[in-house]
Amino acid sequence: xxxxxxxxxxxxxxxxxxxxxxxxxxxxxxxxxxxxxxxxxxxxxxxxxxxxxxxxxxxxxxxxxxxxxxxxxxxxxxxxxxxxxxxxxxxxxxxxxxxxxxxxxxxxxxxxxxxxxxxxxxxxxxxxxxxxxxxxxxxxxxxxxxxxxxxxxxxxxxxxxxxxxxxxxxxxxxxxxxxxxxxxxxxxxxxxxxxxxxxxxxxxxxxxxxxxxxxxxxxxxxxxxxxxxxxxxxxxxxxxxxxxxxxxxxxxxxxxxxxxxxxxxxxxxxxxxxxxxxxxxxxxxxxxxxxxxxxxxxxxxxxxxxxxxxxxxxxxxxxxxxxxxxxxxxxxxxxxxxx
Numbered sequence: 001x002x003x004x005x006x007x008x009x010x011x012x013x014x015x016x017x018x019x020x021x022x023x024x025x026x027x028x029x030x031x032x033x034x035x036x037x038x039x040x041x042x043x044x045x046x047x048x049x050x051x052x053x054x055x056x057x058x059x060x061x062x063x064x065x066x067x068x069x070x071x072x073x074x075x076x077x078x079x080x081x082x083x084x085x086x087x088x089x090x091x092x093x094x095x096x097x098x099x100x101x102x103x104x105x106x107x108x109x110x111x112x113x114x115x116x117x118x119x120x121x122x123x124x125x126x127x128x129x130x131x132x133x134x135x136x137x138x139x140x141x142x143x144x145x146x147x148x149x150x151x152x153x154x155x156x157x158x159x160x161x162x163x164x165x166x167x168x169x170x171x172x173x174x175x176x177x178x179x180x181x182x183x184x185x186x187x188x189x190x191x192x193x194x195x196x197x198x199x200x201x202x203x204x205x206x207x208x209x210x211x212x213x214x215x216x217x218x219x220x221x222x223x224x225x226x227x228x229x230x231x232x233x234x235x236x237x238x239x240x241x242x243x244x245x246x247x248x249x250x251x252x253x254x255x256x257x258x259x260x261x262x263x264x265x266x267x268x269x270x271x272x273x274x275x276x277x278x279x280x281x282x283x284x285x286x287x288x289x290x291x292x293x294x295x296x297x298x299x300x301x302x303x304x305x306x307x308x309x310x311x312x313x314x315x316x317x318x319x320x321x322x323x324x325x326x327x328x329x330x331x332x333x334x335x336x337x338x339x
Contacts, residue, residue: 070094110124176273202234222245
């Protein structure tokens with residue numbers, strides 16, 4: 001019996017810091033800014049590093065380091081990157097017997113380009129991970145207390161309902177961090193699945209897309225998500241922290257102030273840290289504190305896994321604000337935390 005089985009991508013990340021680049025402002029870019037290099041010439045790189053990534057494997061490492069018996073179910077290419085990732089997971093003590101390899105596509109790859117302003121641009125190749133099929137999952141062998149679903153991108157999102165339905169039929173708790181591919185699934189399907197989740201995790205943009213409400217209107221967002229999901233709803237907000245609703249209260253916490261080295265994997269670190277804390281103590285405030293601490297450890301090191309906390313690590317606790325769920329002065333009290 002496993003404590004947690006994670007699903008999601010496995011990737012090989014290359015981190016680059018180019019020496020000769022420029023940031024320009026232009027409304028043609030979604031963010032209003034772009035990073036530019038000289039066209040048709042070589043660009044010197046000041047620093048380069050390599051590490052494994054992907055939501056499925058990043059979160060598996062947190063769970064294992066926090067003392068949980070963990071397995072990873074996913075797919076990698078039959079290549080050097082895929083072999084390196086699986087070997088790394090095994091060295092961490094994570095069971096990889098549910099993982100598959102394929103010759104049809106290489107392992108997912110990401111090139112993380114760090115700019116002059118310490119922002120990053122990620123070039124993503126979605127390869128083997130999205131080729132995992134329903135028939136390749138050994139359903140009868142998935143004996144676990146929790147299933148954690150990292151963002152299921154591309155074709156992999158087609159497994160979302162099947163995995164959640166399996167979990168519910170077998171009394172397995174489910175935490176899901178939704179990605180864009182899942183948010184744009186058919187509305188009826190999404191409505192069915194969200195009702196069955198124990199923990200739903202979204203960032204601000206994703207929460208806004210799901211509810212069709214501007215992310216600045218937190219109370220309205222949580223009111224709508226509370227109606228859609230019977231579990232705990234979490235909205236991560238990057239540099240401004242995290243907000244969470246359990247149907248009775250809204251919890252808020254700001255991040256610890258540290259010098260950021262690399263933000264890659266910070267969302268995975270918070271999410272898996274939160275679930276680890278919740279499994280341990282069934283206490284939302286402690287879970288938030290462990291989640292923030294794990295994300296802080298992550299951003300202090302290069303790569304998505306290097307700085308993840310171990311069970312024995314001591315960590316600084318953040319202050320947590322707690323207030324009743326209200327909208328326009330009206331109480332939205334509704335107990336929905338599943339024990």
